[in-house]
Amino acid sequence: MSGNVTAVSSNGEYSFTKPNRDSIRLLAGLGVEGDVHAGVTVKHRSRVAQDPTQPNLRQVHLMHEELFAEVVGAGFKVAPGELGENITTRGIDLLGLSVGTLLRIGDSAVLEITGLRNPCLQIDTFQDGLLKQVVGRDDAGKIVRKAGIMSIVREGGVVRPGDTIDVERPSGPHRPLDRV
DSSP: OEEEEEEEEOOSSOOSSOOEESOEEEETTTEETTOTTOSSBOOSHHHHHHOTTSBOSOSEEEEETHHHHHHHTTTOOOOTTTTSOSEEEESOOGGGOBTTOEEEETTTEEEEEEEEOOOOTHHHHHSTTTHHHHEEEOTTSOEEEOSOEEEEEEEOEEEOTTOEEEEEOOSSSOOBOOBO
């Protein structure tokens, strides 16, 4: 399975949205160079408040561009970077991947999928009611999170819009993504 990168975004300051860039540099074990969420330990404010020594399993946030088309039907307009993601993708069912899946991006970057983004109320501050579009319940009542996935950087490299993403599934049984 493969797809591609449609946009890359980063921000050196805490802000909900991230400006689009021509490229981003992924640093092994850290995240996106210059991004406020890069680091070995957690950088998201709520996680730092709980335990600042936790490993950072949220170094790089990926979101599928197909979500933007989905929320348009409910009257919302969202563009790459506006929901805080670092890499916007097309053509890959990100939410259906397994924990431990590797994403090989461009010439050398490799990300390892750690889990689902757990979206917060800031999404409703961005556009009122949008949170209900990215978090819901399935027919069995189980919470469904659609606001992208989180990963760590296994191998660094430059990532640009247009880069190919190759999916390498882990051996063993599928391990569904859960929030990280």
